[in-house]
Amino acid sequence: MTFISPPPMSPLPTTLRWDAGTLYLLDQTRLPLETVMEPQATVEQVWDSIKQLKVRGAPAIGIAGAYGLVVGLQGQTHRDRADFLQELDRLVAYLDSARPTAVNLRWALTRMTRVAQGLTAANPAEILAALEQAAIAIHDEDRQLCRAIGEHGLPLIQPGMGVLTHCNAGSLATAELGTALAPLYLAHQQGRAFRVYADETRPLLQGARLTSWELQQSGLDVTLICDSMAAHLMSQGLIDLVIVGTDRVAANGDVANKIGTLSVAIAAQYFGIPFYVACPYSTIDFATATGNAIVIEERDEAEVTHFGDRRTAPLGIPVRNPAFDVTPHALVTGLITDRGLLRPPYADSLRQHYAQV
Numbered sequence: 487m488t489f490i491s492p493p494p495m496s497p498l499p500t501t502l503r504w505d506a507g508t509l510y511l512l513d514q515t516r517l518p519l520e521t522v523m524e525p526q527a528t529v530e531q532v533w534d535s536i537k538q539l540k541v542r543g544a545p546a547i548g549i550a551g552a553y554g555l556v557v558g559l560q561g562q563t564h565r566d567r568a569d570f571l572q573e574l575d576r577l578v579a580y581l582d583s584a585r586p587t588a589v590n591l592r593w594a595l596t597r598m599t600r601v602a603q604g605l606t607a608a609n610p611a612e613i614l615a616a617l618e619q620a621a622i623a624i625h626d627e628d629r630q631l632c633r634a635i636g637e638h639g640l641p642l643i644q645p646g647m648g649v650l651t652h653c654n655a656g657s658l659a660t661a662e663l664g665t666a667l668a669p670l671y672l673a674h675q676q677g678r679a680f681r682v683y684a685d686e687t688r689p690l691l692q693g694a695r696l697t698s699w700e701l702q703q704s705g706l707d708v709t710l711i712c713d714s715m716a717a718h719l720m721s722q723g724l725i726d727l728v729i730v731g732t733d734r735v736a737a738n739g740d741v742a743n744k745i746g747t748l749s750v751a752i753a754a755q756y757f758g759i760p761f762y763v764a765c766p767y768s769t770i771d772f773a774t775a776t777g778n779a780i781v782i783e784e785r786d787e788a789e790v791t792h793f794g795d796r797r798t799a800p801l802g803i804p805v806r807n808p809a810f811d812v813t814p815h816a817l818v819t820g821l822i823t824d825r826g827l828l829r830p831p832y833a834d835s836l837r838q839h840y841a842q843v
């Protein structure tokens with residue numbers, strides 16, 4: 487195998503920006519052809535951006551939700567305190583309804599609610615100012631979580647490896663380095679030469695449009711494949727390691743991630759290839775005992791019946807479009823977290839590392 491020797495890494499794309507009280511989101515539905523930062527004027531626009539996947543990826547939608555709450559409350563400080571807090575509760579429930587599977591959205595909104603509840607003597611303007619700082623803190627913290635995940639996963643990335651990833655758990659899905667892609671970025675910065683294989687990720691092509699784009703932009707050696715090619719590449723000895731992100735980790739270590747992840751995990755086990763899942767603590771949901779309890783988002787059937795604007799399936803055909811699947815913990819070799827590389831049994835290792843969360 488020949489590898490592209492690593493050039494210096496160019497800056498990663500900015501997914502979210504908070505600037506003088508305005509939220510800007512990189513419209514990921516337009517990638518890779520256009521990079522447009524879209525200002526979010528209303529909370530309804532933020533909800534729609536999350537729903538339409540203009541902003542997507544578990545940590546990024548948590549951050550967007552936190553800022554979205556601030557956007558929604560910006561014109562509401564004339565209300566009395568009780569009214570203002572009632573409006574806050576309404577907006578939290580509204581934003582949380584945008585997407586059900588990634589727990590980071592609820593996690594961020596719960597953290598924001600606690601900040602408001604803790605300010606027992608504050609007026610609405612003071613609460614709003616504290617919420618803005620809390621959203622900025624969630625955003626900043628995610629940068630650090632990604633870096634910590636990268637450092638804990640770095641020893642897994644060895645020169646000459648082929649590494650498969652599914653969907654996009656990179657810079658575009660987070661505040662900076664990503665989760666699954668963070669160890670790859672750090673290994674690349676250290677001059678290790680390896681090849682990434684990106685599954686295209688039907689139906690919305692996050693692998694083709696986003697992962698291959700951001701890795702290519704940063705000078706990593708990345709090759710795009712269709713989802714159905716992954717097992718074949720494994721059989722050819724081209725894949726040494728799989729790393730994916732996740733939208734929710736249940737207390738027993740079952741992981742929800744983009745549809746198709748389960749097939750990759752089953753194939754990896756068949757071929758004896760380690761299968762790792764990267765996540766920050768904000769994605770771990772101790773309130774969900776097993777993956778069976780995770781709500782799987784069902785999306786519009788047009789995502790399956792069409793390629794872009796072109797219909798590719800017969801009219802009237804019944805369609806299913808679950809956006810995520812659950813990989814049982816038994817198929818997961820390790821969880822690369824911000825607090826270390828966790829090994830099975832995950833019910834124990836998750837509790838040990840996150841006892842106080």
Ligand code: MRU
Pocket residue numbers: 539542543544545588652653654655656659660664665666692730731732733743744745809
């Ligand atoms: O539907 P999406 O694009 O939001 O799905 C994203 C994923 O499944 C990611 O792998 C997951 O959110 C982890 S992002 C660090």
